[in-house]
Amino acid sequence: MGAIEDVYADLDTDVEFEEFEEAVEAKVEQMGGLADEETAAMLIAHELRDEEVTGISDIEPGMDEVKFLAKVTGVGELRTFDRDEEDEEGMVINVEAADATGSARLAFWDEQARAIETEGMEPGSVLRVKGRPKEGYNGLEVSVTQAEEDPDAEVDVRIQDTYRIEDLSMGLSDVDVQGKVLATDSVRTFDRDDGSEGRVANLTLGDETGRIRITLWDERTGAVEEFSPNQSVEITDGYVRERNGQLELHVGNRGAIEEIDETIEYVPETTPIDELEMEDVADIGGVVRSADPKRTFDRDDGSEGQVRNVRIQDETGDIRVAMWGEKADIELGPGDTVQFADVEIQDGWQDDIEASAGWRSTVTVTDSGAGAGTGGSTGGDDSDSADLSSFGDGARSDDESAAGSTEATGTNESDDDGSAEIVEFTGTVVQPGNPAKLDNGEETVTVLTSEELSLGEEVTVRGSIREGRIDAENVV
Numbered sequence: 001m002g003a004i005e006d007v008y009a010d011l012d013t014d015v016e017f018e019e020f021e022e023a024v025e026a027k028v029e030q031m032g033g034l035a036d037e038e039t040a041a042m043l044i045a046h047e048l049r050d051e052e053v054t055g056i057s058d059i060e061p062g063m064d065e066v067k068f069l070a071k072v073t074g075v076g077e078l079r080t081f082d083r084d085e086e087d088e089e090g091m092v093i094n095v096e097a098a099d100a101t102g103s104a105r106l107a108f109w110d111e112q113a114r115a116i117e118t119e120g121m122e123p124g125s126v127l128r129v130k131g132r133p134k135e136g137y138n139g140l141e142v143s144v145t146q147a148e149e150d151p152d153a154e155v156d157v158r159i160q161d162t163y164r165i166e167d168l169s170m171g172l173s174d175v176d177v178q179g180k181v182l183a184t185d186s187v188r189t190f191d192r193d194d195g196s197e198g199r200v201a202n203l204t205l206g207d208e209t210g211r212i213r214i215t216l217w218d219e220r221t222g223a224v225e226e227f228s229p230n231q232s233v234e235i236t237d238g239y240v241r242e243r244n245g246q247l248e249l250h251v252g253n254r255g256a257i258e259e260i261d262e263t264i265e266y267v268p269e270t271t272p273i274d275e276l277e278m279e280d281v282a283d284i285g286g287v288v289r290s291a292d293p294k295r296t297f298d299r300d301d302g303s304e305g306q307v308r309n310v311r312i313q314d315e316t317g318d319i320r321v322a323m324w325g326e327k328a329d330i331e332l333g334p335g336d337t338v339q340f341a342d343v344e345i346q347d348g349w350q351d352d353i354e355a356s357a358g359w360r361s362t363v364t365v366t367d368s369g370a371g372a373g374t375g376g377s378t379g380g381d382d383s384d385s386a387d388l389s390s391f392g393d394g395a396r397s398d399d400e401s402a403a404g405s406t407e408a409t410g411t412n413e414s415d416d417d418g419s420a421e422i423v424e425f426t427g428t429v430v431q432p433g434n435p436a437k438l439d440n441g442e443e444t445v446t447v448l449t450s451e452e453l454s455l456g457e458e459v460t461v462r463g464s465i466r467e468g469r470i471d472a473e474n475v476v
Helices: 003-009 017-030 037-051 110-119 218-226 325-329 398-403
Strands: 066-075 079-082 089-099 102-109 126-136 139-149 175-184 188-191 197-207 210-217 232-243 246-251 256-259 281-291 295-298 304-314 317-324 337-347 353-357 362-367 421-431 436-439 444-448 458-466 469-475
Touching: 003 017, 003 037, 017 037, 066 102, 089 110, 102 110, 102 126, 102 232, 175 210, 175 362, 197 218, 210 218, 210 232, 218 256, 281 317, 304 325, 304 337, 317 325, 421 444, 444 458
Parallel strands: 102 139, 210 246, 317 353, 444 469
Antiparallel strands: 066 089, 066 126, 079 089, 089 102, 126 139, 175 197, 175 232, 188 197, 197 210, 232 246, 232 256, 281 304, 281 337, 295 304, 304 317, 337 353, 337 362, 421 436, 421 458, 436 444, 458 469
């Protein structure tokens, strides 16, 4: 073989040899004899390797022309526009395409757009694309200079009419999915590069196969105020993106979200509390034992944050959960049944572990117990102390109640003589001395103790309760 054939043989490209040979000859002529055929062939091969990418995820805005293989996941409508400097009408069709690594919007212009409008292009078609990448309105966009269908090529992206949550994969568009609203966040605003104001909001959707975070843009953000947890909805024309290693379903102005009459089941798979370990990211659930008042604090950047601590219990144990940001506004009280998804397990108080519910976590109240939303006295004399026997799941039997415990409102565990109950209470010291008074934001209790308690100190006491007073055996 000659020099050109040798270089071409080592080149993994879809460019035909005749086209490669013509490019080499043109390069020799362009360099005016400064390069022989072998050198020119190596230069052309280098240019081709720069163009070839192994997947869409390798494409970055600002690259020169790139080549890649992708499956069509959605085809937009033909749009026309007036060009600024030419007295003619422009045309464009946007096509969503994906491979196993990512997705991109392909912009087909003028005659290419007309050809798609006339001849059609179906989702599921596999294209060999050549084009110039840039940062588009909704992410990566490639302005197509050349594209042709390859019926023999395969791209591992599934195309369906209707999806379950477990069927969603990176790069899908025109997605229709039904689910139950698990949680909603508030609308946030931001400034775009062009100076306009954008809006974004999130909700979490679940079905029998899993759950996913939904990102709503601009006009669609009103859904977080229109819908509430446990409502069934259908999303149409969504598109799948990835954030921090997790899939999200985005809904822009082309998409929609509407309430439906379907009953959709969502049964989370939770990790037993006694199996949680440090640095886990887990789903947990249980009954609220106690709920502290919301606290605000100043961040290092001067902004104000907020957090609320609750303690939940399942059949294996209990754990403190810190609810950050907007999640601190969620109303929870003793007796509520709640699910926390994607919480981080961290170091807690007194060498214990605790769960942190941050921005990517989901909080879903699945049942409102008898104690929810009610609070005891926050002041007054001893007779105003809260009744510590009304707590937990009102549906429990007497035996189950006797076996349980609660941080904020105590347990129904009786003394041997049956004359008093053993309770546990966590609160802030609002009156030191003996007796002392503790307050958790919902109740104030009187505590008999020989321990020296400081005003403002947060403590947990455990002991028998008689006539509304806790005779503390342990103070921590």
